[in-house]
Amino acid sequence: MTLHTIDNFIGGRLTPPANGSYFDGTDPATGAVYSRVADSADQDVAQAVVAAQNGFAAWSSTPARERANILLRLADLIGRNAKELAEAESIDSGKPVALAASVDIPRAQANFEFFATAILHESQGAWATDSRALNFELRQPLGVVACISPWNLPLYLVTWKLAPALAAGNSVIAKPSEVTPMTAHLLGELCNEAGLPAGALNIVHGLGAKAGAAIVEHPDIQAISFTGGTATGAAIARTAAPMFKKLTLELGGKNPNVIFADCDYDRMLDTTVRSSFSNQGQICLCGSRILVEESLYSRFIADFTERTAALVVGDPLEEGTDVGAVVSEQHFDKIMGHIEGARADGGRIVTGGRRAIVGGRCEDGWFIEPTVITDLDASCAANQEEIFGPVVTVGTFQTDEEALTLANGTEYGLASSIWTSDISRAHHMAAGIDAGVVWVNTWMLRDLRTPFGGVKSSGIGREGGFAALEFFTSQKSVTIEL
Ligand code: NAD
Numbered sequence: 001m002t003l004h005t006i007d008n009f010i011g012g013r014l015t016p017p018a019n020g021s022y023f024d025g026t027d028p029a030t031g032a033v034y035s036r037v038a039d040s041a042d043q044d045v046a047q048a049v050v051a052a053q054n055g056f057a058a059w060s061s062t063p064a065r066e067r068a069n070i071l072l073r074l075a076d077l078i079g080r081n082a083k084e085l086a087e088a089e090s091i092d093s094g095k096p097v098a099l100a101a102s103v104d105i106p107r108a109q110a111n112f113e114f115f116a117t118a119i120l121h122e123s124q125g126a127w128a129t130d131s132r133a134l135n136f137e138l139r140q141p142l143g144v145v146a147c148i149s150p151w152n153l154p155l156y157l158v159t160w161k162l163a164p165a166l167a168a169g170n171s172v173i174a175k176p177s178e179v180t181p182m183t184a185h186l187l188g189e190l191c192n193e194a195g196l197p198a199g200a201l202n203i204v205h206g207l208g209a210k211a212g213a214a215i216v217e218h219p220d221i222q223a224i225s226f227t228g229g230t231a232t233g234a235a236i237a238r239t240a241a242p243m244f245k246k247l248t249l250e251l252g253g254k255n256p257n258v259i260f261a262d263c264d265y266d267r268m269l270d271t272t273v274r275s276s277f278s279n280q281g282q283i284c285l286c287g288s289r290i291l292v293e294e295s296l297y298s299r300f301i302a303d304f305t306e307r308t309a310a311l312v313v314g315d316p317l318e319e320g321t322d323v324g325a326v327v328s329e330q331h332f333d334k335i336m337g338h339i340e341g342a343r344a345d346g347g348r349i350v351t352g353g354r355r356a357i358v359g360g361r362c363e364d365g366w367f368i369e370p371t372v373i374t375d376l377d378a379s380c381a382a383n384q385e386e387i388f389g390p391v392v393t394v395g396t397f398q399t400d401e402e403a404l405t406l407a408n409g410t411e412y413g414l415a416s417s418i419w420t421s422d423i424s425r426a427h428h429m430a431a432g433i434d435a436g437v438v439w440v441n442t443w444m445l446r447d448l449r450t451p452f453g454g455v456k457s458s459g460i461g462r463e464g465g466f467a468a469l470e471f472f473t474s475q476k477s478v479t480i481e482l
Helices: 042-060 063-078 082-093 097-121 156-169 182-194 208-217 228-245 265-281 294-309 329-344 400-407 425-434 465-471
Strands: 004-006 009-010 013-015 024-028 033-036 124-128 133-143 142-149 171-175 201-202 223-227 246-250 255-259 285-294 348-351 371-374 390-398 417-421 437-440 473-481
Touching: 004 024, 004 182, 009 042, 009 182, 024 082, 024 208, 042 133, 042 142, 042 171, 042 201, 042 208, 063 082, 063 097, 063 156, 063 182, 082 097, 082 156, 082 182, 097 156, 097 465, 142 208, 156 171, 156 182, 156 223, 156 465, 171 208, 182 201, 208 228, 223 228, 228 246, 228 417, 255 400, 265 285, 265 294, 265 390, 265 417, 285 294, 285 400, 285 417, 294 348, 294 371, 294 390, 329 348, 329 371, 329 390, 371 465, 390 400, 417 425, 425 437, 465 473
Parallel strands: 004 033, 142 171, 142 223, 171 201, 223 246, 255 285, 255 417, 285 390, 371 390, 417 437
Antiparallel strands: 009 013, 009 201, 024 033, 124 133, 133 473, 348 371
16 A cells, blocks of 8 residues: 655645654554654644745635635535545545545535635624614634644545635634544645635644644634544633633534434434444434333334344445444544443443454454444443444433433533424424434434534534634624714
C-alpha cells in the first residue's frame, strides 16, 4: 500500500510541520499503516493564523455572489471526486465504502451547496422605533475562526462547520481528527481547484492535546466550533470561556429510541436496525438505548436479534458489507471493555459480544459483532456512558411517564426517536424528552435549515441552517436617529 504524506494546508499550499515530525495513520480494517500525518504544534497553528489573517481582507470583502460561486464549484468538485473521497474515508475510518458513498460524501457536497446559496437569501432584522429611529442588525464575519471535528463522519462534519464559516466570509483554521485526516487533506486540493483564495481555509493536522489545544489557546482565533467528546468539550470551554471566544460544542450522546406497541412495526424494525448499527454505531445520533413497551418486548427482541445477527460484518471496501471496522485499536478496546462491564453488571448478551473475524486482507482489523444486551439496570454503565460502537441495550417500560423518566435518565441530551401511531402521545413525548433532536417515526432525517445541537452534557449552541451563519457572524446593533 502507498504511504501517503498528510501535510498541513496553509495559505493554499501543502506545508510540512515546522518540527518535521509525523505520526502514523492506520487503516482500521487491516491494521496497516498507510499514511504519515503532520504532528503539528504551536508554530504550525501560529503560521496558519497568520495565513488566515492575510487571507481575511480579500475573502471577507468578496461579494456574496462570488463566494457562493466558489463554494458551489467546490461542492461540484466533491461530487466529481466522490468515488475517490468515499474510498479514502473508508480506508481512514473503517466504515463501509457504500455508506461513505451514499451518506458522508453527498452530505459534504450538500453542506457547501446549502450554505453557498443560503448567504444569497438570508435576511437580517430591522426595526423602526416610531418615526424616531431605525434599528438594524448588521452581520459581519468574525475574522479567523476554528473548526475542530471528530473521526466518525470525517468529511461530512468538517464541511458542516467549514461551509457556513467560509460562506459568512471568515477565514478558517480547520483541525480534522488525527484518526481520520485523509478526506480533509484531499479537500484542500479541491479548494485550490475551486478558486478559494489562499488563506481563506487552512487545515492543521495533529493531535488534539497539542495542535487542537494550540488552536483553542490562540488569542487571535475569535470563535471555535467543536464537535467531539464531552470531556474534550469541557476542556475546550475551560480555556475558551475566560478568553470570551464564541463557542459551540456538539458533544456525546446516549440516545433513547422509545418504541410503543402501537407503532408501524415493520418500519420501526428496519429503522431501528439502521439507527443502532449504521457506521458501526459510531454516529453521535445512533439510538444506543432501546426502550420497548412491555407488551411488544418479546416480539421485538426476537425479531431485532435475528435481524442484527444477519448483518454482514466484512471488508469495508466490499459492496455487500453492512458493518465495517471500528475506528482504531484503542476504540476497539474501549468498546470491548464496555461489553465486558455490561456482562459483569448482569447483562445478557442476546447476540454479538465478541470480536468479529473477517478474513483475507482484514485478518488483523478491528471488527466487533453487532451486539444486543438486555436485562441491565437503567443506572449501570452500559446505560449511562457513551459506548459509541455497535452495541445497544434493550429495556422495557409500561407507561408513557416511565418511558420519559428512562429516556431522560442520563447526563446526555443529544437525540431521540419515538415510535408511535398516536399523534397526541408523539407530541407529549417530543415535548417531554430532554434532547436537542427528536425524531418521530423516523431517524436521521434532517432538513439542513433546522438548527441542530444537544442539551445537558451533549453540548451548547446550535449548528446547521441559519443558526450556523449567525454563529459565524457578529450581530452588531445599529441605531440611526432620524
Ligand atoms: P474527541 O473529543 O477525542 O476529538 C474531537 C476533536 O477534538 C479531534 O479533532 C481531536 O483532535 C480534538 N481534540 C482533542 N482534544 C483536544 C483539546 N484538548 N483541545 C482541542 N482539540 C482537541 O472526539 P472523537 O473521539 O474524535 O469523536 C467521538 C465523539 O464525538 C463522541 O463522543 C461523539 O458522540 C461525538 N460526536 C458528537 C457529534 C454531535 O453532533 N454532537 C457528532 C459526531 C461526534
